Amino acid sequence: MVSRPNLKPLFLNWQRPLLPSAAEWLWQRYPAKGQWDLSAVTIVLPGRRATRQFAAILERYATERNTPLESPKIITTGRLPERLYEPTDPIASELEQTLAWCQVLRAASSEALVPLVASPPPRSPIAPWLELAGAVRRLHEELASEHFSFGDVAKELLKETPQEAPRWQLLDALAESYGETLRSVGRSDPYAQRRRAAELGICQAPGDVIVIGAVDLNQSIRAMIDTVAPQVTILVGAPESESEAFDSHGCVIPSQWMDRDLQIREDQLVPATDAEDQAAATSQFVSGWRGEFEIDQITIGITDEAMIAPVSQQLAIDGIDVHAELGEPLIRSAPARLLSLIVDYIQSRSFRALASLVRHADLYAVLTAELNDSQRSGESTAGNWLIALDRLRSEHYPLRTTDPLPEAAEDRPQIERLIQWIDRWLEPLLANDGSTEIHLADWCAAVRTMLATIYDARRQSLRPQWQQRMGQALAAIDSAIDRLGSVPQALEVALPTGTIAEMLVAQIAEVRLHQPAAPEKIELVGWLDLALDTSEALCIVGLNDPFVPESVVADPFLPGGLRRRFKIADNDHRYARDAYALSLMLNSRPAAQLIVGRSSADGSPTPPSRLLAACSPATAATRTLRLLEELPPRPIVESIWSTDQPASDLPIPVPSGYDPPTILSVTAFGDYLRCPYRFFLRHIAKLRPLDDTVVELAANQFGNLIHDALEEFGKTGPKHSTNLTDVEACLLDTASDLGRQRYGDHPSAPVRLQITSALDRLKIVAKRQVERTHQGWLLWAAERQIDVEDNAVVMVDGMPFGLKGRIDRIDYHPDDDRWAVIDYKTHAHNPFKKHYKKSTDEWIDLQLPLYRHMLAALGIEADRDLVQLGYFNIGEREADVRVNIADFTPALYASADLAAADVVRGVREGRFVANPDAATNYDDYAVICQTGSIEHLFADQEEDALEETQA
Numbered sequence: 024m025v026s027r028p029n030l031k032p033l034f035l036n037w038q039r040p041l042l043p044s045a046a047e048w049l050w051q052r053y054p055a056k057g058q059w060d061l062s063a064v065t066i067v068l069p070g071r072r073a074t075r076q077f078a079a080i081l082e083r084y085a086t087e088r089n090t091p092l093e094s095p096k097i098i099t100t101g102r103l104p105e106r107l108y109e110p111t112d113p114i115a116s117e118l119e120q121t122l123a124w125c126q127v128l129r130a131a132s133s134e135a136l137v138p139l140v141a142s143p144p145p146r147s148p149i150a151p152w153l154e155l156a157g158a159v160r161r162l163h164e165e166l167a168s169e170h171f172s173f174g175d176v177a178k179e180l181l182k183e184t185p186q187e188a189p190r191w192q193l194l195d196a197l198a199e200s201y202g203e204t205l206r207s208v209g210r211s212d213p214y215a216q217r218r219r220a221a222e223l224g225i226c227q228a229p230g231d232v233i234v235i236g237a238v239d240l241n242q243s244i245r246a247m248i249d250t251v252a253p254q255v256t257i258l259v260g261a262p263e264s265e266s267e268a269f270d271s272h273g274c275v276i277p278s279q280w281m282d283r284d285l286q287i288r289e290d291q292l293v294p295a296t297d298a299e300d301q302a303a304a305t306s307q308f309v310s311g312w313r314g315e316f317e318i319d320q321i322t323i324g325i326t327d328e329a330m331i332a333p334v335s336q337q338l339a340i341d342g343i344d345v346h347a348e349l350g351e352p353l354i355r356s357a358p359a360r361l362l363s364l365i366v367d368y369i370q371s372r373s374f375r376a377l378a379s380l381v382r383h384a385d386l387y388a389v390l391t392a393e394l395n396d397s398q399r400s401g402e403s404t405a406g407n408w409l410i411a412l413d414r415l416r417s418e419h420y421p422l423r424t425t426d427p428l429p430e431a432a433e434d435r436p437q438i439e440r441l442i443q444w445i446d447r448w449l450e451p452l453l454a455n456d457g458s459t460e461i462h463l464a465d466w467c468a469a470v471r472t473m474l475a476t477i478y479d480a481r482r483q484s485l486r487p488q489w490q491q492r493m494g495q496a497l498a499a500i501d502s503a504i505d506r507l508g509s510v511p512q513a514l515e516v517a518l519p520t521g522t523i524a525e526m527l528v529a530q531i532a533e534v535r536l537h538q539p540a541a542p543e544k545i546e547l548v549g550w551l552d553l554a555l556d557t558s559e560a561l562c563i564v565g566l567n568d569p570f571v572p573e574s575v576v577a578d579p580f581l582p583g584g585l586r587r588r589f590k591i592a593d594n595d596h597r598y599a600r601d602a603y604a605l606s607l608m609l610n611s612r613p614a615a616q617l618i619v620g621r622s623s624a625d626g627s628p629t630p631p632s633r634l635l636a637a638c639s640p641a642t643a644a645t646r647t648l649r650l651l652e653e654l655p656p657r658p659i660v661e662s663i664w665s666t667d668q669p670a671s672d673l674p675i676p677v678p679s680g681y682d683p684p685t686i687l688s689v690t691a692f693g694d695y696l697r698c699p700y701r702f703f704l705r706h707i708a709k710l711r712p713l714d715d716t717v718v719e720l721a722a723n724q725f726g727n728l729i730h731d732a733l734e735e736f737g738k739t740g741p742k743h744s745t746n747l748t749d750v751e752a753c754l755l756d757t758a759s760d761l762g763r764q765r766y767g768d769h770p771s772a773p774v775r776l777q778i779t780s781a782l783d784r785l786k787i788v789a790k791r792q793v794e795r796t797h798q799g800w801l802l803w804a805a806e807r808q809i810d811v812e813d814n815a816v817v818m819v820d821g822m823p824f825g826l827k828g829r830i831d832r833i834d835y836h837p838d839d840d841r842w843a844v845i846d847y848k849t850h851a852h853n854p855f856k857k858h859y860k861k862s863t864d865e866w867i868d869l870q871l872p873l874y875r876h877m878l879a880a881l882g883i884e885a886d887r888d889l890v891q892l893g894y895f896n897i898g899e900r901e902a903d904v905r906v907n908i909a910d911f912t913p914a915l916y917a918s919a920d921l922a923a924a925d926v927v928r929g930v931r932e933g934r935f936v937a938n939p940d941a942a943t944n945y946d947d948y949a950v951i952c953q954t955g956s957i958e959h960l961f962a963d964q965e966e967d968a969l970e971e972t973q974a
Contacts, residue, residue, distance in 0.1 A: 030248070030249070030252050030255065030257060031271060032257040032258070032269060032272070033048070033256060033258050033259065034259050034261050034262060034263045034265070034266060035048060035258055035259065035260060036260075037260050037261050037606070037607050037611050038611065040260075040556065040611045040612065041554075041555055041607070042076055042077050042235070042555055043080060043557060044260070045077070045233075045235045045236075046077070046080045046081055047084075048258065050084065050088075052256075055088070055090045057091075059085050059090045059092045060093040061095035062093040062094070063095075063229075064095035064230055064231045064233060065095065065096045065098065065103075065106060065229060065231070065233070066096065066097040066233050067098055067099070067100055067232060067233065067235065067237065068099060068100070068235050068237070068555070069099065069237045069238075069239075069551070069554075069555065070551060070555070071099060072548065072552045072555075073235075073555040074098065075540075076555070076556075076557060078097055080557070081095075096229075100240060103232075103244060103247070104213075104217045104220075105213075106229065107226040107227065107228060107247050107250070107251060108217070108220035108225060108247070110216045111216065112205075112206065112209055112210055112216075113210055113211065114210070114211060114212075114216065115205050115211060115212060115213070116506055117160070118506060118507065118510060118530070119208075119210055119514055120160050120205070120212065121156045121157050121160050122156070122510060122514045123204040123208075123210075124157075124159050124160050124163075124201055125149070125152050125155075125156035126204055126514065127197050127200045127201045127204055128152055128155055128156055129149075130200070131197065135193065138189040138190040138192075138193045139190055139194065148522070149519070149522060150519070150525075153522065158580075159197075163198065163201075163212075164214065166589075166591070167212075167214030167215070167218070168242070168243050169241055169242040169243065169590070169591045170218060170221075170241075170242035170246055172195065172198065173192075173195040173197075173198050174191070175589075176589070177192045177195055179588065202215060208511035208513045208514050209511065210511065210514075214243060217243050217244075217247060218243065220247060221243070221247045221250055224250050225250075226247050227251065228251040228255070231255075231256065232255045233255075234255060234257045234258065234272075234273065235258045235555075236258065236554060236555050237257075237273065238259070238269070238273060238274050238554075238600060238603055238604075239596065239600045240273075240274055242590075248272065257272060259273045260555075260607050261606075261607070268280060275602075275603050277595040277596050277598070279599070280599035281595060281598065281599065283637060284637060284638050284639070285602060285605060285606060285609075285634060285637040286609065286610075287617070287638070289646065291609070291616055291617050292566075292635070293616055293618045294621075294649065294650045294653050295619065295620045295621070296620065296621050296622065297620070297621070297626070298330060298333045299333060299337075300620070301330065301334075301564050301620045302330070302334045302336070304618050305323060305337065305338070305562055305618060306337045306341045306343070309323070309338065309562065310343075312560045315614075316614070318542065318543055318544070320558050320559045320560060321558055321559075321560045321561075322545070322556050322558035322560070322561050323345070323545060323546065323547050323548070323562050323564060324548055324549075324550060324553045324561060324562065324563035324564065324608075325349070325548065325549055325550070325564055325565070326549075326550045326563065326564065326565040326566065326567065327567075327570045327623055327624060329623065329625060330564050330565055330624050331349065331547055332624070333624060334547065334564060335347065335547065338545070343545060344541075344545070345545050345547050346538065346541060346546055348537075348540070348546050348547060348548045349547070350536055350537040350538075351535060351536045351537075352532070353496060353500070353534040354528070354531050354534075356492070356493075356496035356499075357383070357385055357496065358474065358497050359528075360383065361380075361383050361385060361386060361477065362470075362474075362524070362531065364380040364383055365380065365452070366521065366525060366528055367379065368380045368449070369449060369453055370521040370524075371423075372423050372425050372453075373422060373423055374416055374422065377412075377442070377445065378412060380445070381409065381412065381445070385477050385481050386477055387409075389476070389477055390444065393444060394408050394440065394441065410713065411434035411437045411438060411441075412434075412438060412441065413713050413714075414433075414434060414713060415428070417713055417717065418724070418765075419431065419432050419766055419767070420719075420720070420770060420774050421767055422767075422769055422770070424442045424445075426769050427767065427768070428767065429763075429764060429766055429767040430764045430765075431764045431765045448473060451465070451466070451469030451472075451520075452470065452473070452524065453520070463507050463508060463510055463523060464508055466520060466523045467505075467507050467508035468508075470524075470527070471501075478493070478497060481493075482494065482497075495536055496536060499536060503527055503530045503531050503534065504527065506530065507527060550563075550570070550571055550601075550604075551604075553604065554603075554604040554608060558612065559612050560612065560613070560614040560615070561615045563617050563618065564618050564620075565618065565619075565620055565623070565629070566618065566619050566632045566634070566635065567619060567623075567629035567630065567631060567632055568629060568632055568633060569629070570629070570632075571634060572594070572597045572598045572602075572632070572634065573597055574594045598633065602637060619631050619632070619635070619650050631646075631650045631651070635647070635650070675700075675951065675953060676951065678707070678708075678933060678935055681707075681933045683930060683932075683933065684706075684930065686824070686825030686826065686827055687706070687825070687927075688706075688828050689827070689828040689869065689874065691705075691706050692868070692869040692873060692923055693867065693868035693869060693870060695930065696867055696868070696869070696926065697867070698937060698938040698941035699929060699934060699935045700935045700936060700938070700952065701947075704948050704951065705947075705948075707935075710948070711947075712947040718771060718773050719771075719774060720773075720774060725849060726849040728758060728761055728765070728781050729758070729784065729785065729788075729847065729849055729897055730806075731761055732754055732757040732761060732781075733785075733805070733847055734806035735757045735761075736750075736754055736805070737806065737832060738805050738806070740754070740757070742792075742802040742805070743801060744793075744796070745793050747789060750789040750793055751785075751786055754785040754786075754788065755782050755785060755786070758781055758782055758785055762778040762781075766778070780899075784897050784898075784899075784904065787904040788897055788904060790904075791895075791904055795834070798836075799836050799838050800836050801834065801835050801836070801837065803833045804832070804881070805831070805832055805833075806829055806831060806832075807829065807830045807833065808827075808828075809828055810825070810827045813880035813881075814879070815827065815828075815879075815880040817927065819923075819928065820924075820928070824927045826873060826876055826877060828870075828874070830844055830846070830877065830881075831847045832844075833881070833883075840885070841891065842885045843890065843891035843892075843893070843906075844871070844874045844875075844878075844890055844891070844892050844893075845891075845892075846893075846895070847894070847895050847897060848895070848896055849897045849898070850896065850898055850903075852894070852896070854871060854892070854893045854909040855909040855910055858871055858909065859915065866919055866922040869919055869922060871892040871893070871909060871911075872911065872915075872920070872923070873923060875887035875888070875892070875916065878890060888913045888916050891908045892911060894907045894909075895907075937952055939954075
């Protein structure tokens, strides 16, 4: 073993940000001679943002001194190891490592794997093996980064807890096979290469190496630094008096920071409640600082990525532009979202997934053009295909696109055409069953072709800014596809297409798209980048657990005790790192505010960070009580949207060019009584809701299933029979056939349950029908449609007004010449109370009273005020299934006719004033009438949906 020279960090104080101090140190260490030549120097920084900032600082430093700069090589700590040695074989990518582990694990016998996993998965499908391989790869990486092997853990455990050693001994043996597998395909494990380079002492530094502000280097990197120690200088942002708190590599020593009193002033702590409150407080501080600091000297620290959206939105409202240093997740881009939707569809082949997929803006544009072309060429795709799809889902509830469509679906040809187009487009990716597999290279070629179909032309139609963003996203996806397609053939296994798609989406999920920063925008910076931030004013949003310090709990392989024994990045280490980072932030700038929220962006409770308890017990108690109990008023920030107006001035659309109808359905009269304006929207403008998100039959659909079965019974069934078996069999067979026609042979579970419920109710109806027949009543007519052609009218102001409707059932009792007009209702409500409100002496529905005016059109010559009117209630309980006659009097009938006449006059005159009391939780027209839904629309709108709309 090569002896390691001792390293001694240099401390640059923390009265100012570390990076400018480091630039000044470099100027003194490498004095300019005509030019400032740092080309032989490698600068190592903890994060990508710090590398960009330091490069800009060096350029500015040189420019201010009128000296040309030969820039150094500036890299992150993660890239340092491969700069110090030459790998014997190319480094395997994470995917290649996972596939190698997968091969090794699958090759082992089930019995051998029991110490690792009690119930090893079967040999196929492969997805569980890939998941297990990923977990083992991450465990190997975490241990190896700290310069430990599985064998090291096994040896340590044998000393004290030998019963836990077999798992690690197995992993050690599997690691040997893993290394051999990689070598067989010309690849190598990065950590094995680093360990080999450090132990053999073959590392070589390409000149001086300056490590700046890296206070949590893993053991693997430290070991490699040791081999080139004479050429390494470590700069720490702290005064020399704090040297005992850092080790020889400039890393924090946890024991020195655990009990340290952090110097946080009480006026720097700002209590806040939810995400909105925290965003408002942030905006208040930024607005106040703008008179003192330039925009590029203000930074907002974000501890929880979910807070980026509310903070950005609040600042935008206040007229402040921001740049999120964390970048935008690639998965939120339109092409990546399309891939995610494709994965969902090819795995489930469900109509739910299809509906989401075809709504993607980019695919929708192509689909519309394609289906419109087919319509022009004479194919049966007339009408709006998306409305047809929604209508199919809201009326027939199909599950899978591979199942035959229900017979009753009127849009079958159009939907079949849509499914055929989608399936042709995705043909190489679709699996007829779960066992179909495809090789990675073939899959990559197919997905490229598929994306080209959508985006080759689509990109050209976008504005330049969106073209650039689209191009950036497509290039990132193309790189991810390249990584999949470049896997060595010997590692490649045939995989289900859905599994490959998941692998691609998983890679995409880790990628971020970064837009260039701009001096006129405030930076939103993640916690780990804040320590080296150079701004003069810093506002940290969310100094809370579990974000700072981050904790690892319930690790199944490396619990806290084992981590401490091996000194592997445990919670104490994370605490020390973050305690130092906060100290550096607070000491190095004149203005800093720490916002402590009570709940996160998703509403979860968030206690104050443990860092805030780093003070005397009395101060900690007082501070915690203040942060948890003090309820600060929500900050009021003047914004570009500020107004004293209490409500929206958006006008409710007013009917124009009105041509009064001459006929109405009897059910429409009740709609007018409830709200004339909503009556206009439904019956005159013909606006109807279409909801494709429901998964069960609506009340009217459930009722129609029962109604239509009873209609068929009343027309062709044994309606006068007193044989319960015959009556019940007819009703049940008819309802079952209707269910199959409307909802297919494989309806969803909720629909199946509802059909079963309908059949159960019809069994009781059969009993009541037989009882009514025994009472002498005959089912005279069923589902009689009556229209103005049948001379069904009411006279209003000397002019006739037509009535139309469908009477569910008309019964006749020949013994005493009685008639009954009955409406089927799948509830137990009293028909009198559903029509007339005694407390206010007003009619709320006129359906049953208006039936009286239709009797003559049916050839019924009875006194219309003596005809029984009521419901055949078909409720959930057996007691709720009965004929329920309303107790209307001649006087009430007269007042009902007056109410009907008032409705007719209102319709003729175009009186359609909205009734504010008509709004309900299930208001179909809430957005148009502005009854509270507009706020929900904007509150629920996501950034990615907005991007797709704009694109």
